[in-house]
Amino acid sequence: MDLKPNLLTEYYFDNILYTLSxxxxxxxxxxxxxxxxxxxxxxxxxxxxxxDNYYVVKFTNNDKIFYIIQLVD
Incomplete structure (x- = not known):
């Protein structure tokens, strides 16, 4: 796995995109x-x-919540 520092952001989408954390x-x-x-x-x-410098993590049983892991240089 990648040992670089990264920013993990949690999102919720329901017609509007919300940043949860x-x-x-x-x-x-x-x-x-x-x-x-x-x-x-x-x-x-x-x-x-x-x-790209980011990864998208999604759930197979919930398409409203997802994460973006952005690598920090």
Whole structure:
């Protein structure tokens, strides 16, 4: 996993996009652990486009909540 510092932001979308929380973490593992501990039992998937500095984490059983993990240089 990526050991770069990152900004984890939680969003909620229901016709309007709401920012629920933002927090800095030291590694991708810490960010993912936060997500998994916050939503226990939810299945997730992560997308990343080559060249971008962020990852999108979504839930398979809830399309209204998602996270963006933005790598900080």
């Amino acid at each position: 933002s927090k800095f973490y030291d590694s991708m593992d810490e960010s993912l652990n936060h997500i998994f501990n916050s939503y226990k039992g939810y299945k997730t998937y992560m997308t990343h486009t080559e060249g």
